[in-house]
Amino acid sequence: MEKVTVLGAGSWGTALAMVLSNNNNDCLLWSHREDQAQEINDHHTNKKYLPNTSLPINLKATSHFEQAIQHASIIVIAVPTKAIREVCHDMKPFLMEKKLFVHVSKGIEPDSLKRISEMLEEELPANFVDAIVVLSGPSHAEEVVLQHPTTVTVASEKMEAAVKMQDLFMNNYFRVYTNDDVVGVEIGAALKNVIALAAGIVDGLGYGDNAKAALITRGLAEITRLGISLGADASTFSGLTGMGDLIVTCTSVHSRNWRAGNMLGKGATLQTVLDEMGMVVEGVRTTKAAYQLAKKQQVDMPITEALHSVLFEGTHPKEAVDILMHRTKKHELDDYKSF
């Protein structure tokens, strides 16, 4: 039994805290809202994020940040990308010993163009960091809490830490693989949300399965190109955190990114979509970051560019699809020659 703290009591933090509690760990879930921590402790529910779910009775919650940090030497960070720096910054005064940090967020920061583990390295004092591990893969919280079979990957530059987290999370419904390609895992995780937004848009426009298959396949090609330019291993993108997560996010009604795209395709404005979601839609900010990163790396990312023009430049989704369909004709495998 390990002591573990999960920071962030949204859908994913709560679902992972359930996995850890099911595995008989002493898991403390931190929420920045006192009423939510109280709901979890008193009623074993988290109705806003996971309605109809009974949480394990051995799962405890707190809104006391210092208590949460001091509870454990393994800290799982499950807040949206936008909140990563703030949470790490707030943690600093309470770090008294080396800890192992696992992050499960899927995004890239606009402007700095940093991946999550790079943000953690910048924000956390190195003398208190035992290792940084990323956990990612095709894993909707809504299905994990039902204990439906799910597979994910943990990646770290320190393989022993990845193996330790594999053992901590793995059970009969949650199968965990290891990988040492942190860049590939984080780029796949972040960029699949961009393609999922686009997939939702084509569904919203009523274009159907051919268009979606095209987006997933050509989306994977541009994600792989970007990843390789940043030093990732090409084969990571055909794994769980690449193709796997693209499939689940582009095809599932559980996906917030797909749902947001679907509303956009049906004519809603971005502001209305974000107001109505009430949960994080990581792909919006990451589209901005990916667009900037593609320019910096001089990598051709036509789908990302098209989505950027829809989200931030007022292009109508139908017009963006037309632009994609009228790109210069080419050999299908041209892109792969530079892999």
Ligand SMILES: NC(=O)C1=CN([C@@H]2O[C@H](COP(=O)(O)OP(=O)(O)OC[C@H]3O[C@@H](n4cnc5c(N)ncnc54)[C@H](O)[C@@H]3O)[C@@H](O)[C@H]2O)C=CC1
């Ligand atoms: N929901 C899912 O099935 C999965 C989500 N993820 C990733 O996990 C991350 C978190 O996503 P969800 O839990 O789904 O989001 P969510 O929208 O369900 O919950 C986010 C939680 O973070 C809290 N939060 C927001 N800003 C905060 C701040 N500044 N300080 C402290 N807490 C703050 C919110 O109150 C909420 O409890 C995202 O990066 C997402 O891409 C990854 C895999 C699956």
Ligand SMILES: O=C(CO)COP(=O)(O)O
């Ligand atoms: O990352 C996810 C599943 O693997 C969740 O995707 P959404 O954030 O689009 O809901």
